[in-house]
Amino acid sequence: MTMDDDLSRIGISLPKNLLDRFDEILNYRGYSSRSEGIRDAIRTYITYYQWMSDVKGEREGVITMVYDHDQRNLLTNLTDIEHEYHGLIKASLHSHVTHERCLEVILVHGDGTQLKALAEKLMSQKGVESVKLTTIQIED
Secondary structure (H helix, E strand, O other): OOOOOOOOOOOOOOOHHHHHHHHHHHHHHOOOOHHHHHHHHHHHHHHHHHHHHOOOOEEEEEEEEEEEOOOOOHHHHHHHHHHHOOOOEEEEEEEEOOOOEEEEEEEEEEEHHHHHHHHHHHHOOOOEEEEEEEEEEOOO
């Protein structure tokens, strides 16, 4: 960042446990401030979004998702989404990490744009902690 860059102030609200985990990582990695850590996290998010934008053509892949089992209506919403995209989903594996947290691994095959749409729809659900789509291009 140069001195000429305009800075904007924002305010965010975070659950205490999320902020505590973030602070631990910042401390471990030697960040000088939360602001620097948040800037780095936003840069990483932008890079990931740009990478996801390039997912096109026939792809084979996996979606990994961690979510809060106890979030109201989440299981119903996830099931509805997975049924909506049933033509892309080849198999799934569900694991109980703790009583509240679950890990789901979904094997997918299809058009990259549709795989990305599925991952983004899952990611947007309240109670979903993380979603990662990893794909490889199908070569003839």
